[in-house]
Amino acid sequence: MKKQNRFAAWILLASLALMGFPGCGEGQGAASGGNSGGVSEAVPSADAAGTENAPAETEEQPFSTLPDVKLGGLTVNTLIREEQKQEFDTELDGDVMDDEVYARRRAVEERFDVSLTYAVEPGSWSFKDGYQNIIRGTVLGGDSTYDIVTGQSNIVQPLNVEGLFANLLDAQYIDLTKPWWVEAYTNGVNLNGSVMTVCGDCALSSFSNANVIFFNKSVMDDRSIAYPYDDALEGKWTLDKMLSLSESVTADLDGDGKISLDDLHGLCAYNNSIQPFFSACGLAYTEENEDGIRVLLTPSERLLDAADRLNAFCRTDSFIDSNSAYQMTGVNTEPAMHEHFKEGKYLFMGLVLEGIEALRDMEVDFGILPYPKYDEEQSRYYTTILRRYTVSAVPISASSADNSALILEALSSEGYRSVIPRYYEIALKGKYVRDESSSQVLDLIKDSLYLEFVDLYYNDLGFSDFFAGYVMTAAEGTYMSQFQSNQKVWAKKLETLYKAYE
Structure with missing residues (x-):
């Protein structure tokens, strides 16, 4: 029954993961002296957290946008929350969802000659303080244990202001304009040219919380x-x-x-x-x-x-x-x-x-x-979307921000091309739609x-x-x-x- 429940959850997540994010705003007036506004719709601004993810103009092959980089067997360790472990860390066990995520992991490992490992910690709202302190402790202590950290958006994102994460706009291998990144999220968190947390197809929990x-x-x-x-x-x-x-x-x-x-x-x-x-x-x-x-x-x-x-x-x-x-x-x-x-x-x-x-x-x-x-x-x-979805970041204490960004980009692009379409196809067979x-x-x-x-x-x-x-x-x-x-x-x-x- 546990596997059946997990299968159902994965199908839902995947069926929603192709969704875009259009813009918002029916008019109101600015409190700093603007008019009081009517009901006419405002034109969405460029940074409005709600712009649409444009589809790719041409179908790209896996990793085709990424450089031909080999990292010499480097271990890339990621902090993930226990409650959404299946987004990243699965075994080849015959479960179609687990097998697909496992295949993505192996594809990334082979393509870039890396070993992907995961540190699993309780990361729901009940464990907010503990999860945040794990991140703070490693980063402020200069500990490079985590190359990537992920977690619930309203737990990880508040750490942006503490300067614990690298600005991913400066990272070499990540392209946040690609369709496997949620453009609405990127635009919304971009303050003064800093994007320290990202939301994309490396994880799927964002869409189940609509x-x-x-x-x-x-x-x-x-x-x-x-x-x-x-x-x-x-x-x-x-x-x-x-x-x-x-x-x-x-x-x-x-x-x-x-x-x-x-x-x-x-x-x-x-x-x-x-x-x-x-x-x-x-x-x-x-x-x-x-x-x-x-x-x-x-x-x-x-x-x-x-x-x-x-x-x-x-x-x-x-x-x-x-x-x-x-x-x-x-x-x-x-x-x-x-x-x-x-x-x-x-x-x-x-x-x-x-x-x-x-x-x-x-x-x-x-x-x-x-x-x-x-x-x-x-x-x-x-x-x-309820603020329980997964976001990712690269700690400033990571051994290489560029390498971490490369793996994030690879996981998201491969998720966009293989994991999500596969599950979407399953969902379209009528698992939930009556x-x-x-x-x-x-x-x-x-x-x-x-x-x-x-x-x-x-x-x-x-x-x-x-x-x-x-x-x-x-x-x-x-x-x-x-x-x-x-x-x-x-x-x-x-x-x-x-x-x-x-």
Whole structure:
């Protein structure tokens, strides 16, 4: 069963790994004196964390863009997190996923005459401090144990500001314009010409953390409600439609005269799955000024309306906050969400795509949707990614930054050419997709993936989840006053962030 679960997870990761990252931003006004903005869409800036990964113009053979370098049997040691060990370190054991990753490893080793080794440490959020201290300790001690470090984005990336990693824009063998690197991530973390962490096809976990909406088809069937596929595909899947559907199905299933945990709710979500509504509505916290520096945006009428509509909705019986609801019962949040969704206890569920694995044995059908637009006039969907994906870096204590960059480039390019297409083919055979419409919507979601600048610097700036906090806990109508009370502090944090990279 363990291998079957791992197989399922790999298929999901790979099926999503061909996804691009288009740009974002429905207009708001700059807080530093700009206009208050309307609902017209802003033109994405060159560094907006959301530009599209352009496909290669011609199909390149493996390693064709890399130099003919032999490293004389050099050992290249990489720090990886235990929770995503299968992204890098597998054995030849007959499991199709493990075998493909193993083949990539051997191809890189043979091509460049190196030995790839891996140091495995617990690296989930619960082990954040320990994982960061492992990296700090080796680098600050001048220890060259790790030639490459990888890890969860919101654990490794915050170390950028501490000067522990090499600037990969200066590395000899890495080309971050290639399609095996996530251009949106590179652009977003590029401050003052420094890119110290990268996200690419050497790892696959970035794409399993796309925020999506699952819907229970049985709940809709019982009420003769049409599936929202057509609305989604025609660009008409909006916040208003989702909230209206949620309110229309809410029901007292047990007949006790009140709506409780075991009754039917319209939407189940928690803070991490409420925040995606912000970007989905075409909203942003910052924009670039004429000097290429990010400045705060004054909340627009569009933002205030979306915030207050969701704020009011979250106070109705149609919404269930899974964090507060299930933690009181002593059950972990996401597994409880999965089980109640299977039982038809809510119509919509906000989670990341990897949650689909827990639904594979669901007896009734379910569908997948992007987070809704603010309105039909919005030009496109915006699908954010939960900050648990893998990023990579080269420690300044590594014996050779160029050699480390060469191996990162090789792993990513080979992943792009062999690992990802292989698994994508498997996924396309229908492991998860239950109907043609779901397949089309999955394509729609992949084309809408987006990374928000403030979320990339979650630890440094600390206000990327402000919207969710307001929606779920604040008094309605107070968004602007809360923004104003935090404005100077946030502006100072932005200034401090840029200074750290001077």
